[in-house]
Amino acid sequence: MMNVVLFVAATALLCICTPRVAAFYLPGTSPVDYEAGAQLDVFGRKLYSIKSDVPHDFYFMPHCLPPEGEKKKHSSLGSLLEGERDERTAYSFSALQDEECHLVCRRPVLKREAQQLRKLAKDEYFVRMSLDNMPLTLKVPMDDGSFEYVLGYPLFTFSADKPDEFHYNNHLSFTVLYHRPKLSPSDFSRLGGEGDFMRVVGFEVHARSIKHVFDSEGNLTTCGDNGKPAGPVTVSPKQAPDEIVYTFDVEFVESSTSWATRWDHLLKVGSASRRIEWFSIINSCLIVFFLSLLVGLVLLRTVWRDFARYNNLDDQEELREESGWKLIHGDVFRTPFFPEGLAFFVGVGTQIFTVSLATILFALIGFFSPANRGSLLTGGLIFMALSSAIAGYSGASLYETLEGTRKRTVTSLIAFGFSGLAFSIFFLMNVLAVFLHSTDAVPFFTLLLLVALWLLVSVPLTYIGAFFGYKAAKVEFPCRVNTVPREIRKYSDIPPFVFCLLSGVLPFGVIFIQLVFILNSLWSGQLFYMFGFMAVVLILLIVTSCETSLVVTYLTMVNEDYHWWWKSFFSTGSIGLYVFLYSIVYLFTQPLMREMHFVSIIMYFSYMLLMSIGCGITVGMIGFRASFAFVKLCFSSIHVD
Incomplete structure (x- = not known):
């Protein structure tokens, strides 16, 4: 069993280090070099809310259309299933040219759209956009001096004085982080020029609500260096704007981040999350260690002692006086x-x-x-x-x-x-x-x-x-099956299904912390890219499931019960029940998810039920495979007449 622990430790080190080496991307994407003055188009992906968990199209709200009209980019199958659409927006920049208070459009708000605005405000929707395949992010400072990146920007901000009043964010201050690539003469020839080129390595935003005012000549007086203070665009149950004026600023900031590593700051695991993951790994390793002790020092020693004892029984009368798992050799492989x-x-x-x-x-x-x-x-x-x-x-x-x-x-x-x-x-x-x-x-x-x-x-x-x-x-099979089934004596007051349910706690304890991160990614819109940790947890889960099933199967056979088939499956497959029960706890302990709508709750539980069933079937299969090999090994190692 020490070999198992060493193997898990070595794999853990390898897998955890692997995702940190992120100096390149494999096929699927390639850098785009933009010459100074080239047009950069911003695409809208979706409107997203944790509270409602019902994403909407970017133009579900009253937004400005681009001059060429609404146009969608081709999306992959996975993007479509995730509810994301790439739609060209009216936000467009010229590369390396800063702009201030650029007027996008003056958009009249219809009565139907005003009702939609109230709904979106109540459900706290975020707007997700992208530039050169980089998601728009909101940079949030943390207490320790670091930054956390949130995908998209809030469509509304809350009014400090009136809880039922929301301010619509119609002015966006974009920051485009760029990197100057080192180009060879052949690259300049391919790009068709020798000008100043850039690559997009970041796309950030700061959103504000400004109720714009125009002067007599039609110029904005409420933004820019000389802009006059203005109130916000207010949305409330009784009030909605008749018109929304959309504006934006854009600033290009050079960055030392290369194109190949531009995702690293978004995928970087925070110190708190990393500590939690390490705690999860240590906790899982302890479970595996103690189970390995149980299996290695107790179970296997007992089994080998049984081998020696049973193989020394030469007389059939002596065998009848014995008790234990050898007595069920004629039924253990019964269908x-x-x-x-x-x-x-x-x-x-x-x-x-x-x-x-x-x-x-x-x-x-x-x-x-x-x-x-x-x-x-x-x-x-x-x-x-x-x-x-x-x-x-x-x-x-x-x-x-x-x-x-x-x-x-x-x-x-x-x-x-x-x-x-x-x-x-x-x-x-x-x-x-x-x-x-x-x-x-x-x-x-x-x-x-x-x-x-x-x-x-x-x-x-x-x-x-x-x-x-x-x-x-x-x-x-190493043993023939008897014609008449052997009678099984009652050996416990605890029903077998209860014992199987309790056994599922061990594999669930291994994946518990990882499950939290997965649910945060699925239902809270957070990025998840900790596959190194996930690989380690999967290995620990396999080892734990095998050992748990072996213990349950041995305890079943030692009591002369040959109905081990389904017990070996459900002893670890019951993890699916714990996953579903935790999904209920998760729903009611997450502040934003507690306010989910009824339809969203139906969707949540439907998909979590499917996920729990799949998890239970998979882990149950692992336990069954381990027990099947164990039982076959046991009965092929003893002499049976």
């Missing part, structure tokens, strides 16, 4: 209750586990950089579809080993069971998003693409994998 369900869970669990490994590996390498927006979700969907063959093979080979007869049922369960549940939840949430005019509602052709990915790629691969799984050689 469990509902083998179709077990094969389904093992197949799907193997699939999700494969997707998790592949996703974390590609993220560590750098393929899922946030510069490639939506790449993580797109990659996950592709991995899920392609790994369907693994699901079919794993479930079918186990069912063949159990000598099941309902092969078509098992294959169909694997092909349509979990993926069908996931698609049903997604489709219902998509219908809700359509009624709420949310960008979470994917376009019709995107929905068709997802259906095609499922029915034309995932399902056929599942059947192909199952075909080879049924043809594969069966696992040979």
Whole structure:
């Protein structure tokens, strides 16, 4: 077991150091060099609120349209599923040319739009924009002198005097951070000039509310160096502006940050978060250490002692007088209750586990950089579809080993069971998003693409994998199964399902802190790029799940109970219940999420239910695989007549 601890420690060091080496990006993005005076277009992504969790299109609010009209950029599948759209805005700059109090437009506000403004103000919406694929950020100073970066800017600010009154932020002060690249003569030839070039390495904003006033000649008198003080643009339950005047400032500031490292300050883990992550790793290592002691010093020593004792029993009469797990050798490999369900869970669990490994590996390498927006979700969907063959093979080979007869049922369960549940939840949430005019509602052709990915790629691969799984050689059990099942004596007043539920606390304790960061990223709009820590936690989770399942299986067999199959699965699979229970706690302990609307709560619990089920199936599969190998090893190491 010391080797396990050393392996985990070495992997932890490697994985934690890996994401900090961020000197380049892998294929997917390339720098754009802008010559002085070149046009820089700002794109609107979405309106986002933690309270409502219903993102809207950038033009859901009364915004100025660009001269060429509303125009959208091509978005990846992952971006569309995340509710983000790239739409050209009326904000446009000339590279390396500062501007002050630039008038964008005077936008009349319709009655319907005034009602929307009140709704957006109440739900505290943020506006997300981007320039050269860099997200617009709000720089917030912290107590320790560092800065925290918030994606987007608040659409409204609160009135200090009147709680029901909001101030609409119509004046944006942009700061474009740029870096001068070192260009060769061939680069100048390629770019078509020898002027001053820049690369965007940061995009920051400070938003204000200004009720602009014009003089008799139509010039603004309320901003600029000589601007007169003006009040804010007020929105309240009884008041909304008839017109909004949009203005902006832009300042170009040279930065030493290179283009390749421009995301580092956004992805940098704060000192507080890093301390929490280290605490999580240490806590998980302690769980693994004590479980390893239990398995290594107690369980395995007991098992080896049993091997020696059982192998020295030459007389069948002596065996009858003995008690212990050897007595169930004629029933321990008896086909469990509902083998179709077990094969389904093992197949799907193997699939999700494969997707998790592949996703974390590609993220560590750098393929899922946030510069490639939506790449993580797109990659996950592709991995899920392609790994369907693994699901079919794993479930079918186990069912063949159990000598099941309902092969078509098992294959169909694997092909349509979990993926069908996931698609049903997604489709219902998509219908809700359509009624709420949310960008979470994917376009019709995107929905068709997802259906095609499922029915034309995932399902056929599942059947192909199952075909080879049924043809594969069966696992040979070391003991024959008796014709008559052995009677199981009652050995505990605690129901087995209670024992399995309690066992799930251990693997949940390993992932608890990491789960908090993941939920913050999913539901609070925070950036998450701590895949090194996640890789370490995944390794610790695997070790903990294996050891927990081994202990439960041994305690089951030592009491002459051969119903270990489902217990080994649910002893670790019960982690899914704890994940869902914690999602309830999370909802009511986060200040902003406690004010979520009813529809948003439905969406939250729907997706968390799916996530919890997937987590339970995957970790349950890990526990079952470990116990299956353990039981086979035990009974192949003793002599049975």
